[in-house]
Amino acid sequence: MNTSAPALDVRNVGKTYHLWPSPASRLWGPLLYRMSGWTRWFPALSQRLLAGAQARLHTHRALEGVSFSLERGEALGIIGLNGSGKSTLLQIIAGVLPATTGTVVANGRIAALLELGSGFNPELTGRENVRINAAILGITPAQLRERLDDIIAFADIGEYIDEPVKTYSSGMALRLAFAVQVHIDPDILIVDEALAVGDAAFQAKAMARMEQILARGTTLLFVGHDLNVLRAFCQRGILLEEGRVTAQGLPEDVIEQYLFQVHAKASAAAAADAPVRTDQGFASPDGAILRATLRDGVRNIALRHGDPVDVDVELFADPAIGAAACIVDVLDRRGVPVSGRRVRLPPRSGEGRLQFRIRFQALLQRGAYRVRLRLVDAPGMENARVLARHDGGLSFEVVDDCREEFTGLFPLPASVEFAEAPVQAEGG
Structure with a gap:
């Protein structure tokens, strides 16, 4: 692993989906496209066949020209309205989806909190699913033996750990999946709305665990609508709009533009411009x-x-x-x-x-x-x-240095009263 290179380098990433209006179009569209190549010696016929193929194909650009770089230990938050391409971007970075254009270079182990619990086998027990997930994430059997007790304790699902996952509530499965991901010591942690799992007590424990992970120098890529998490953990923010980066900078500045975007959308029905x-x-x-x-x-x-x-x-x-x-x-x-x-x-x-x-x-x-x-x-x-x-x-x-009078950003009104401590007699 190259320690001098950025932890994550995303360059000109784009994702285009090809949509077919019907199963028949999925058949005829590529066939007409191929036929237009076969008939290239007859330009008029070739153009008609190509036009027929294009009429049956619709494209959707989920991402276009997204670029950013993350240094080791840096935390970046990505926000945007629903459908702006946030989850698609995370899936490309995590290797779940291929990018149509651009490159993603990650230096280090990636842990992705995306669709928590989606890889669990419902017929197997929670303990068995932990072993399988850990192996998929690159954890050796020896490392898992050292961490298994901590994972089970963190999930806090009691005796259900040895019951089939199909008997779990959705919250129990999410907590177990979250526990596995945050105990693999990732170099890059990708979080997609995963900090809202469980009840209030578990959420507090999840936030504390996140702080421990970041304190070790882990790089964080956070996506979500919880703006307080963005303020708490991230040094930089990115705003996505219709698959493009429209703002980068300090979290508060990006949040401000995002909130304006939310309000503008809410009033769009009543305003033409x-x-x-x-x-x-x-x-x-x-x-x-x-x-x-x-x-x-x-x-x-x-x-x-x-x-x-x-x-x-x-x-x-x-x-x-x-x-x-x-x-x-x-x-x-x-x-x-x-x-x-x-x-x-x-x-x-x-x-x-x-x-x-x-x-x-x-x-x-x-x-x-x-x-x-x-x-x-x-x-x-x-x-x-x-x-x-x-x-x-x-x-x-x-311009004044007021540290002699108060610490922090601003003074706290307070009174101080001194009193001499009574002298305690020997043997008392």
């Missing part, structure tokens, strides 16, 4: 506009700990949207939200334009921070639709 990108960020079909600068029109400032930060905001939102709000987030250099404020907009009349200034104190540790704004229609905390967002590079830098 698709969302368009503007210089300030994204404007929705509602025509909402959001612009912002720091005080005096600047975009970047340096300041002392505790100095005020003023953000001047100009926006437009349809006055008929009664639950409009502007969310102002402060992000660290990795894109992780540090804090923020949700500003509910007052009733608007006329054109629906509004200006306001929000001020907060930079009670933060030394470092650079970014300001991001979102204009949302939010009737409830869990029900928000992004109308527009501004991520145009507003930032500030705190």
Whole structure:
């Protein structure tokens, strides 16, 4: 294994499926295609036969031109709407599906948590299936003897381990399959929505096991809709849309664009135009506009700990949207939200334009921070639709080193009281 090479290198991967509308088309399509070659000396006839073959063949491009590289110990999250090609990409990387175009080079053992339990024989016991799965994954009998007890304990299905898998509930089979995969010490771990297996206690145990695996330097490729897992484990994110990579970068930035995509899809039925990108960020079909600068029109400032930060905001939102709000987030250099404020907009009349200034104190540790704004229609905390967002590079830098006063990112209000400990007499 080449330790200097990337753990995973994906280059220009594409996947095209050939679809036939009927069994007869599957027969006649290739036959007409071959006949068009046989009759190439008669161009008119050859073209008609070729057109007949193409009329019977439909193609679907699940992936097109996907490229990325993962270093050892790096964690990458892939998100996207249903049908964007996420699972297809993972199956190609895991070797389950062949790619139509492009190459995938993996340096190290791959463990793929895809269709958990799909390889189990229902007539065999759980213990027997563990042995078979371990052998398929390249675990030697000696290695399995060392890990078998840990696998069984992790699955926590009790005496059912010696019962046929056909007697298991779906959750028991998933837990056993997950236990096998996470105990083979993979170099590259591929996870497709597999962290939602079992009850809350097992999920907590699965998350803890994931942290142990990553701490050993395992490379992680995660796909799913659980954005909190993406934030917790991944250093980078990729957004797939209709089989193409449309965004790469910090997880929070990719998540933000994904959420906008979700909201745009939800409102597509009521809007004829698709969302368009503007210089300030994204404007929705509602025509909402959001612009912002720091005080005096600047975009970047340096300041002392505790100095005020003023953000001047100009926006437009349809006055008929009664639950409009502007969310102002402060992000660290990795894109992780540090804090923020949700500003509910007052009733608007006329054109629906509004200006306001929000001020907060930079009670933060030394470092650079970014300001991001979102204009949302939010009737409830869990029900928000992004109308527009501004991520145009507003930032500030705190120049003071305040580690003598507090640790972490911001101070924690606390009181400290000292008292002398009583002197204990000898022999007491």
